[in-house]
Amino acid sequence: MSTVTNIPPQFEIVDRPLDTQMTISMGPQHPSTHGVLRLELVLDGEMVIKATPDIGYLHTGMEKLFEYKKYQQGIVITDRMDYLNPLGNNLAYVMAAEKLLNLEIPERAQTIRVLMCELQRIASHLVWLGTHALDIGAMTVFFYCFREREKILNMIEAASGGRLTPSYFRIGGLMMDLPSGFERRVAQFLDNFPKALDEFHTLLSGNKIFQKRTQGVGRISAEDAIDWGLSGPCLRGSGVDLDIRRANPYSSYEQYDFEVPTEPDGDVWSRYMVRMREMGESHKIVRQALPRLKPGPVKADAPKVVLPDREAMKKHMDALIHHFLIITEGFDVPAGEVYHPIEASKGELGVYMKSDGGPKPSRVHFRGPSFVNLSALPQMSEGEMVADIVAVIGSLDIVLGEIDR
Amino acid sequence: MESGVDNTPLSSQAEGDKIQTPSQLVAAFERGHPDWVSSVVTAHGETTVVVPREHIVEACTFLKAWPEGRFDFLADLCGADRGVEEEPRFEVNYHLFSTTKHHRIRLKVLLNEADPHVPSVTGVWRTANWHERETYDLFGVIFDGHPDLRRILLPEDWQGHALRKDFPLRGYEPYSLK
Amino acid sequence: MGLENIIAEALPEVLTTRLDSLINWARKSSLWPATFGLACCAIEMMNATSSRNDLARFGSEVFRASPRQADVMIVSGRVSRKMAPVLRRIYDQMPEPKWVISMGACATSGGVFDNYAIVQGVDKVVPVDVYIPGCPPRPEMLIHAVMMLQDKVMKESVRDRRDVLEEEAREAVVPGTLPVTDGSTARQNTLPESRPYTIASRHERRRSS
Numbered sequence: 135m136s137t138v139t140n141i142p143p144q145f146e147i148v149d150r151p152l153d154t155q156m157t158i159s160m161g162p163q164h165p166s167t168h169g170v171l172r173l174e175l176v177l178d179g180e181m182v183i184k185a186t187p188d189i190g191y192l193h194t195g196m197e198k199l200f201e202y203k204k205y206q207q208g209i210v211i212t213d214r215m216d217y218l219n220p221l222g223n224n225l226a227y228v229m230a231a232e233k234l235l236n237l238e239i240p241e242r243a244q245t246i247r248v249l250m251c252e253l254q255r256i257a258s259h260l261v262w263l264g265t266h267a268l269d270i271g272a273m274t275v276f277f278y279c280f281r282e283r284e285k286i287l288n289m290i291e292a293a294s295g296g297r298l299t300p301s302y303f304r305i306g307g308l309m310m311d312l313p314s315g316f317e318r319r320v321a322q323f324l325d326n327f328p329k330a331l332d333e334f335h336t337l338l339s340g341n342k343i344f345q346k347r348t349q350g351v352g353r354i355s356a357e358d359a360i361d362w363g364l365s366g367p368c369l370r371g372s373g374v375d376l377d378i379r380r381a382n383p384y385s386s387y388e389q390y391d392f393e394v395p396t397e398p399d400g401d402v403w404s405r406y407m408v409r410m411r412e413m414g415e416s417h418k419i420v421r422q423a424l425p426r427l428k429p430g431p432v433k434a435d436a437p438k439v440v441l442p443d444r445e446a447m448k449k450h451m452d453a454l455i456h457h458f459l460i461i462t463e464g465f466d467v468p469a470g471e472v473y474h475p476i477e478a479s480k481g482e483l484g485v486y487m488k489s490d491g492g493p494k495p496s497r498v499h500f501r502g503p504s505f506v507n508l509s510a511l512p513q514m515s516e517g518e519m520v521a522d523i524v525a526v527i528g529s530l531d532i533v534l535g536e537i538d539r
Numbered sequence: 540m541e542s543g544v545d546n547t548p549l550s551s552q553a554e555g556d557k558i559q560t561p562s563q564l565v566a567a568f569e570r571g572h573p574d575w576v577s578s579v580v581t582a583h584g585e586t587t588v589v590v591p592r593e594h595i596v597e598a599c600t601f602l603k604a605w606p607e608g609r610f611d612f613l614a615d616l617c618g619a620d621r622g623v624e625e626e627p628r629f630e631v632n633y634h635l636f637s638t639t640k641h642h643r644i645r646l647k648v649l650l651n652e653a654d655p656h657v658p659s660v661t662g663v664w665r666t667a668n669w670h671e672r673e674t675y676d677l678f679g680v681i682f683d684g685h686p687d688l689r690r691i692l693l694p695e696d697w698q699g700h701a702l703r704k705d706f707p708l709r710g711y712e713p714y715s716l717k
Numbered sequence: 718m719g720l721e722n723i724i725a726e727a728l729p730e731v732l733t734t735r736l737d738s739l740i741n742w743a744r745k746s747s748l749w750p751a752t753f754g755l756a757c758c759a760i761e762m763m764n765a766t767s768s769r770n771d772l773a774r775f776g777s778e779v780f781r782a783s784p785r786q787a788d789v790m791i792v793s794g795r796v797s798r799k800m801a802p803v804l805r806r807i808y809d810q811m812p813e814p815k816w817v818i819s820m821g822a823c824a825t826s827g828g829v830f831d832n833y834a835i836v837q838g839v840d841k842v843v844p845v846d847v848y849i850p851g852c853p854p855r856p857e858m859l860i861h862a863v864m865m866l867q868d869k870v871m872k873e874s875v876r877d878r879r880d881v882l883e884e885e886a887r888e889a890v891v892p893g894t895l896p897v898t899d900g901s902t903a904r905q906n907t908l909p910e911s912r913p914y915t916i917a918s919r920h921e922r923r924r925s926s
Contacts, residue, residue: 162800163807164782169754170800190692191800192756195708195834197677198701202708210829217757233583261760280767298757298853360612360638363666374638381641472583473634473645475614484615486632490622501615501634509669535756538692538797693834694799701833710833 155183160523162191168265168527169534171508175520182523185515187508192538200498204464205231206305208498213299215500216536218261221254221290222478224303226500229384230474230485231305234467235439242430243307244386249320249423250293250302251385252416256327257286258479259409259416259531266406266528267338270347275337282330285323292316306440307433317424324424327417335410348402352514352526355400362510365503366481367412368530371405373398378477390419402522402529409531439465464493480504480531502536561586561642564608572601587645592657595633595648599663602635602644610635610644613660616670618678620704628652629680633660650680659685677702737874744788744814745776745867751787751811752780753804756794758821758853765856772856777863784810789866790843791859795823796836808843814878816870818862819845822852 161172170191176184196215200208212223225247232239264279287297292313294300302309338344354364359372369376377394379387395411397404433440441460442453459465469491475484481503488497507530514526562579565586569576575598577589590598602610615634622628633646648657659682660667671682672691679700682688690697699706754762765772772778781787784807796804808817819839822828825848827837836842846869847862854862 162803163751163753163784169756169759170803190690190694191797191803192795193692193797193799193834194756194795194830195701195832196830198706198708198834199830199832201704214757214829217760236583261763265763277768280764281769284764284767284769297855298760361665363613363664376638382643470582471587471632472585473615473632473643475636475643482614484634486615486617486634488619496621497619499615499617499619501617505669505673506666509666706833708832 154178162188168532171527171532171534171537173511173523175523177520180520182515182518182520185512185523187511189505189508189534189537192534194535194539196539197498197500200495202494204493205467205495206460206464208495209301209304210299212500213296213301214535215539216478216480216483216502216504216533217298218258218533219254219479220299221250221302222258222476222483223500224301225251225385226474226476226478226483226485227487227498228303228305229476230472230487231467232434233472233474234470234487234489235305235436237306237434237436237439239307239385239434240431241386241426242311242428243432243434245423245426246308246312246432247303247385248387248390249420249427250290252419252423253286253289253320255416255479256413257283257290259413260286262409262479262528262531263334263338266525266531267344269524269528270344272338272341272344275334278330278333278337282327289316289319289323292319304433304440306436307431311432312427317427320420320424324417324421328414331410331413331417338406339410345403347522347525348406348529350399351402351518351522352529353399353401354510354514358513359400359510362513363506364481364510365506366477366479367405367408368481368507368510370394370396371408371529372400373404378475378482382475384474384476390422392419392422402525405529405531466491466493467495475501478503480533480536481507500536500539502539504530504532504534505537505539508532508537559607559642561644564642565644567607568602568605572598575601585643585645587647589647589649592648592650595646596658596660596663598646599633599635599660602646603663608642608644609637609639612636612638613664613666613670614643616660616667616674618674618680618702620678620702623705626651629655629678631657631674631680655680656683657681658683659688661685676700679703738871740875741871741873745870747776747779748789748816748863748866748870749779749781749787750777750789750791750818751784751807752782753790753807754793755796755800756823758793758824761853761856762791762793762820762859765859770856770860772860772863775860775863775867784808785812787811788814789816789818789863791818791820792824792839792843792845793820795828795830796839796842797834798836801836801842804839805842814870814873816846816866817843818847818849818859818866820849820859820862821854822850825850828852 156177158175158177159172160175162170172188172191174186174188175182196211199211209224209227212227213220215223260279260283264276267275290300291297293316294302294309354372356372356374359369359374373396375394375396380394392415395408395415397407437456442457446453447457467489469489471488473484473486475482482501483503484501486499487495490496511526515523562581565579565588569579575590575594577591580587602608613633614636617632619630619632620628621630627649629650631648635644635646650657657680659671661671669691671685672688674680675682675688676690676692677700693701764770766778790808790811819825823830824839827835839845847866849858849862851858
């Protein structure tokens with residue numbers, strides 16, 4: 135910061151609170167709260183003394199609804215939880231159920247899961263980038279991001295039939311195999327994506343205004359981050375090298391070679407850089423996953439759990455019976471409880487699933503990363519300017535559907 | 540089983556310590572503090588320790604600082620209703636995780652319906668604050684010593700606790716503008 | 718655009734038309750939506766305004782953060798019971814003429830979430846002009862809905878859309894005021910007073926009767 139000398143006394147900057155506090159309500163209808171978050175801000179002039187998040191404006195009662203749905207019906211609900219990363223939610227849910235059922239997933243299905251999840255991670259980060267930049271005042275990035283994201287959505291739609299709510303992963307494998315020509319589309323996307331990533335860097339990373347708005351804003355130290363339970367890019371932005379894909383690998387992530395980007399400063403800029411680099415890493419993982427796609431089954435060999443193929447139903451009586459039973463009565467899951475964490479695009483997405491032996495779960499709880507990351511907002515925003523709150527919220531990458539569930 | 544969460548720490552990140560599985564850790568924990576452990580269940584590669592509720596804060600404080608385990612990260616805290624007739628009816632699950640050794644453990648506290656009180660662990664991890672508020676909101680479990688125990692997801696004038704098994708799926712009153 | 722030259726040559730200086738047609742034409746050509754993103758559908762709503770779909774072609778891309786400047790409220794997503802009073806308040810803050818598009822299955826009927834937390838259809842809270850099916854609807858469907866709304870606007874009369882407050886509305890309690898959530902009410906062990914949602918606006922009552 136440059137030092138200005140010879141300031142007349144009446145314009146001297148006084149570093150002293152104004153002693154006039156004002157409480158304002160920000161949200162729930164506010165363009166920069168990424169949904170229906172409400173903040174109660176206690177302000178002193180423009181300085182935030184206390185920020186209290188008030189959530190629940192999108193409470194959907196999903197965890198109650200899971201208890202009334204069969205296991206395979208619950209997948210549909212998970213799509214609508216973190217709607218920027220639906221495949222990650224699908225994965226966490228089905229893997230928890232598979233853990234209870236002790237199912238062995240074929241290799242091809244695991245590879246496709248990794249591939250789709252990483253594509254979805256890029257798509258999720260693209261929405262974060264677009265909206266984060268939009269909040270700070272750079273509108274152009276939004277259009278560039280959505281242009282790239284549309285390509286990923288088209289691929290997800292080709293595979294699953296849904297753009298935003300794919301429900302592509304099923305308990306025991308996938309809904310169906312990839313369509314023909316999918317690999318070519320992914321390869322084409324991969325060839326063009328680094329160029330797009332460079333564009334984003336050109337638009338934002340070198341932008342002086344963006345740097346000033348983000349560097350040193352919303353700091354949180356590594357100890358505080360762990361204490362507050364931050365995870366994902368928010369934790370790695372504070373310099374903690376922790377990624378569930380590395381720490382507790384699932385779905386054959388241990389076979390992929392990728393870096394876990396960390397940044398030391400713990401401010402908005404660090405979290406921005408971590409996510410930007412993560413998109414590059416996801417790109418790398420998808421690149422590695424493509425040649426691994428060897429022909430093979432995409433569903434586990436468990437006829438009582440996995441729906442049979444249409445063709446088999448026309449020829450084999452037992453396939454028809456199994457299909458009928460799974461659809462009408464569901465399948466019994468052995469009693470027990472599991473907690474399955476995955477690295478979603480926002481952090482550790484954990485599913486606590488408890489079964490009492492029937493076709494419906496007794497309790498399903500989602501540990502939403504946004505929920506926990508948002509709870510640290512008061513710590514990060516204390517002493518910041520009101521306009522920086524928007525930057526801090528953007529850097530947390532919250533999705534209210536997951537927070538309120 | 541798929542290569543889900545195997546609770547063994549990765550050798551590269553074990554900082555040269557001898558590799559310990561969570562069950563070994565729990566055995567050592569139980570030897571050190573037998574009255575803090577009611578029972579231990581190992582299933583699906585996960586270890587659950589049932590802790591009497593009066594010892595939960597001590598157990599959490601110990602596990603957080605314990606050099607063998609170093610469970611410094613409270614991944615999740617959630618309640619569950621075991622059923623209207625069950626006694627004890629409620630349970631509170633604490634999912635602990637070690638950011639350096641990468642293993643996980645679950646602590647469980649069982650609560651009676653008549654007395655759903657449990658000491659708060661917000662003093663150990665600040666992240667417990669919202670988790671405990673959510674559990675209070677949806678199950679009516681009261682966390683003693685919580686700094687700010689009030690509803691978090693449902694409106695403040697809401698009646699009942701939504702995730703209890705005896706709460707109807709569609710709620711009580713029909714929605715109206717009146 | 719050079720349109721002025723053509724119009725100046727082709728049209729007489731004085732043009733007679735119905736006031737309704739002229740005003741409705743002006744209204745439908747710039748329907749400004751309120752930024753009211755709730756859930757998954759909000760992402761598709763953002764998509765509709767972005768590069769691929771470009772809602773600006775239909776004069777409807779200027780999303781206004783303030784309800785005072787908006788004409789259309791696109792209810793994009795599920796409305797929880799906690800959100801319903803807020804939604805109603807934002808609707809009340811919008812000046813006439815105002816329209817509502819209910820985007821997606823959740824806003825229209827509650828969708829898959831038939832439970833205690835979700836209002837089973839936003840039409841229980843505000844009057845809806847266009848419903849869009851789908852979970853979530855594609856951006857093209859939202860554009861179609863905007864075009865349908867434009868058709869509807871053309872058929873309306875200016876007289877129906879006057880923003881006149883009734884006497885009782887003037888005396889009414891401020892609807893849907895949000896409570897202070899510092900926990901004081903919980904500590905005093907008293908329940909906050911139940912909050913009336915609102916007094917029905919003029920054209921809403923005319924419609925329901």
